[in-house]
Amino acid sequence: MNARQWGADLAMGVRFAFGGGREGWVRAVLTAVGVGLGVALLLLTTALPNALANRDDRGSARQDFTYTGKLLPKADDTLIVADRDTTFHNKDVRGRLLQPEGSKAPLPPGIGGFPATGEMVVSPALDKLLRSDSGKLLRERLPYRVTGTIAQTGLIGPAELAYYAGGTGLEQHFSGGTVERINYFGPSPNTQPDKLDPVLLLLIVMVFVVLLLPVAVFIAAAVRFGGERRDRRLAALRLVGADGRMARRIAGGEALAGALLGLVFGTGFFLVGRQLATLVDVRDISVFSSDLNPSPALALLVAVAVPAAAVLVTLFALRGVVIEPLGVVRKAKPPRRRLWWRLLMPLIGLAMLYPMTGKGNTNGNFNQWLVIGGTVLLLVGVTALLPWVVEAVVVRLDSGSVSWQLAVRRLQLSSGSAARMVNGIAVAVAGAIALQMLFAGVQGDYTKETANDLTRAQMEASVAGTTSLAEVGRRLTDTKGVREAWAISTTSVGNRAQNPDDELEATVGSCAELREVARLTSCRDGDVFRIAGGEYDDQTRRVAKTGNTVYLNPTYAASPTTPTAWKVPAGVKSAAHRKDPTGYARDGLLFTSGALPAQAAKGLTQKAYITLDPAVPDATEYVRNTVARMDPLSDVFSLAGSEQSRQLRSIRTGLFIGAACVLMLIGASLLVSQLEQLRERKKLLSSLVAFGTRRRTLSLSVLWQTAIPVALGLVLATAVGLTLGAVLLKMSAAKIRIDWSSVLAMSGIGAGVVLVVTLLSLPPLLRMMRPDGLRTE
Incomplete structure (x- = not known):
């Protein structure tokens, strides 16, 4: 058989699809919708790497902290930048104060000029938030007048909350660590790219698969929609002289027509979704529509693979069908499906994954091709096993209500169609269960318990020494939503006034406040204490030796300050270690307020610890506003009991976004498939109603026809998912642990999607039961 004959037969199938009247068009459009939804998601997937790369490039281009440890000298091309990041309702707000020092000072990407003091330029999302009622508390924290917006080149996403405000006097705060002088915007030469370990790379590969x-x-x-009506047309072709192979190629041409139209629909769906992408914000991740540009090579691969797959799937589906001039042998009882070859795929998949068991993070990267191949074979094994399972079960079902018998008889005659409709759900659920097991098994390695004592404080704030210690405590205590607040002052003590070799920490506060960070036998104002002997302390006794002259707040090259000399007196008392609410046990010197030299007060930083009232919803926002009023350059932290790897959180976020898209695809495709099956049975349903069958009985029969294969598919998916999850945990050298709540949740979501689709298909079903459905031409 030459290529010309193949081309001619495929072209004839395309003409039948588009020129075969209303039936041909409806089938082609339904196929195109199903294929188009899948193509749109594939195009979105090929566009995501480019979108994330563009986000990273814009984020890198606006970096403004070089962390070199050296303070640049003031020049005509320098700019002072202060970090004013904050959090509002668990959303990060990126803030910067800018103070240009010359006409050539670098301008951040996305703004046309430096904002004046008291003014700011904001991202469109922040501008919208500040204008809304929900942004009232944030407006109190940002006392600047909005004069413009940040362009796309200065934002990583359309939903990002960011601003640049004009600053003044920032040169006085270089010692704080959040203020720096720069002469360019861009990545720091000291920045090292984050490297993913083998287990995280395995997670990423698994997410994509x-x-x-x-x-x-x-x-x-989708390319097999309308199979029964197509077979009757193929029988007619045999009657006018076409042989069996030619008929199959013509069927492939009809599938090719639907797939080509699906490419057009998919491109349209993608372009619509691309424009709507800017409205989506999932866990603080958003993308600009202009960033969603599919890779040309990958887009071309989709354009070629989808039509080719449509033809191959159709030819494969017809391999066991005998098309005769007077009918299709599929009408007879189909032969029993064989099991042995259906088990080969999952077994081969397990064999491909087995050599990597126990590899973990210590034996190099996993072989990605073996991971992909083994996982695909194991999950595709679900699609091969499910038709056999459905057939084996429904053939044993018999007695029951009328609706049950109608459903079971239909499934016995066409169990393959029912299994195909559920295959996607089963594969998605099996993969989701395996991924959830893998996440649950390895997240302990990427999650660490903090030393924070949340019973003593839930927030920590650092405030500059311009506000007195007593004032900090009083204002925080008076803040709405605060049950208790106390503060201490901190500075450093060196053996030299400039660039000391040995340095200690000095803590200042009242006796009550010092007792929160140390164990004191007795205390009164004017006392000084020494804490020594910590795990990493080898200099407190040497530097703070009686009679030594030390320097409070010593000067460093990157933080010019005013040191204060102080001679260690003979009456220094000893104190024992006690951890503060963050779990930090300090060494060094403790000063009661009356013992600190007056000149040293200017170099202090106040650290406040706050206990919140859980009954006040916005307590954290009230605290942040109070601290911002005391010190615009303050740092405020919410204390947490555990911290999780940022990389693991990013992967989980990507999985969440992808799963949402796949679920939407599943629902839409199932609805299209359900409508196609109902359309094929329109005359049968109308006939049953005409003979007196109740509509309620027929509706229940449709529900049973969906529920039985779905239940079987979910059971099979759970078994395969648990198997794959256990293998992946073995590969990651993690303990096998089944999170049954996640397993039930994944199965419940799959069943819920099918239930929603079934309910949406009921109105068309009721319309198809009308007697006029018996009309024919």
């Missing part, structure tokens, strides 16, 4: 495989399954199912 698990999210994309259901898409491929749905595309394969």
Whole structure:
């Protein structure tokens, strides 16, 4: 058979699809919608790497802290930048104060000029928030007048909350660590790119496989819409002289027509979704529509692979069908499906994954091709096993209500169609269960318990020494939502006034406040204490030796300050270690307020610890506003009991976004598939109603026809998902642990999607039961 004959037969199938009247067009459009939804998601997937790369490039281009440890000299091309990041309702707000020192000072990307003192330029999302009622508390924290907006080149995403404000007097705060003098915007020469360890790379590979495989399954199912009516047309072709092979190629051409139209629909769906992408904000991740540009090579691969797959799937589906001039042998009882070859795929998949068991993070990277191949074979094994399972179960079902018998008889005659509709759900659920097991198994390695004592404080704030210690405590205590607040002052003590070799920490406060950070036997104002003997302390006794002259607030090259000389008196008392609410046990010197030299008060930083009232919803926002009024350059932290790796959180966020898209695809594709099956049975449903069958009975039968294969598919998916999850945990050298709540949640979500689709298909079902459905031409 030459290529010309193949081309001619495929072209004839395309003409039948588009020129075969209303039936041909409806089938082609339904196929195109199903394929188009999958193509749109594939195009989105190919565009995501480019979108994330553009986000990273814009974030890198606006970096403004070089962390070199050296203070640049003032020049005509320097700019002082102060970090004013904050948090509002668990959303990060990026803030910078800018103070240009010359006409050539570098301008941040995205703004046309420096804002004046008391003014700011904001991102569109922040501007919208500040104008809304929900942004009232944040407006109190940002006492600047909005004079412009930041362009896309200065933002990582459309939903980012960011601003640049004009600053003054920032040169007085170089010692704080959040103020720096720069002469360019861009990545620091000391910045090292984050490297993913083997287990995190395994997670990323698994996320892509698990999210994309259901898409491929749905595309394969979509090109087989209308199979029964197509077979009757093929029988007619045999009657006018076409042989069996030619008929199959013509069927492939019809599938090719639907796939090509699906590419057009998919491109349209993608372009619509691309424009709507700016409205989506998932866990603080958003992208500009202009960033969602698919890779040309990957887009071309989709454009070629989808039509080719449509033809191949159709030819494969017809391999066991005998098309005769007077009918299709599929009408007879189908032969029993064989099990042995269906088990080969998952077994081969397990064999490909087995050599990597126990590899973990210590034996190099996993072989990505073996991971992808093994996972795909194991999950595709679900699609091969499910038709056999459905057939084996429904053949044993018999007695029951009328609706049950109608559903079971239909499933016995066409169990393959029912299994195809559920295949995508089963693959998605199996993959999701495996991923949840892998996340649950390894997240302990990327989550560490903090030393924070949340019973003593839930927030920590650092305030400059321009506000007295007593004032800091009083104002925080008077803040709405605060149950208790106390503060201490901190500075450093060196053995020299400039660039000391040995340095200690000095803590200042009242006796009550010092007792929160040390164990004191007796205390009165004017006392000085020494804490020594910590795990890493080898200099307190040497530097703070009686009679030595030390320097409070010594000067460094990057932080010019005013040192204060102080001679260690003979009456220094000893104190024992006690951890503060953050779990830090300090060494060094403790000063009661009356013992600190007056000149040293200017170099102090106040550290406040706050206990919140959980009954006040916005207590954290009130605290942040109070601290910002005392010190615009303050740092405020919410204390947490544990911290999780940023990389793991990013991967989980990507999984969440992808899973949401796949679920939408699953629902839409299932609805299209359900409508196509109902359309094919329109005359049968109308006939049953005409003979007196109740509509309620038929509606229940449709529900049973969906529920039985779905239940079987979820059971099979759970078994395969648990198996794959256990293998992945073994590969990661993690303990096998089944999170049954996640397993039930994944199965419940899959069943919920099917239930929603079934309910949405009921109105069309009721319309198809009308007697006029018996009309024919």
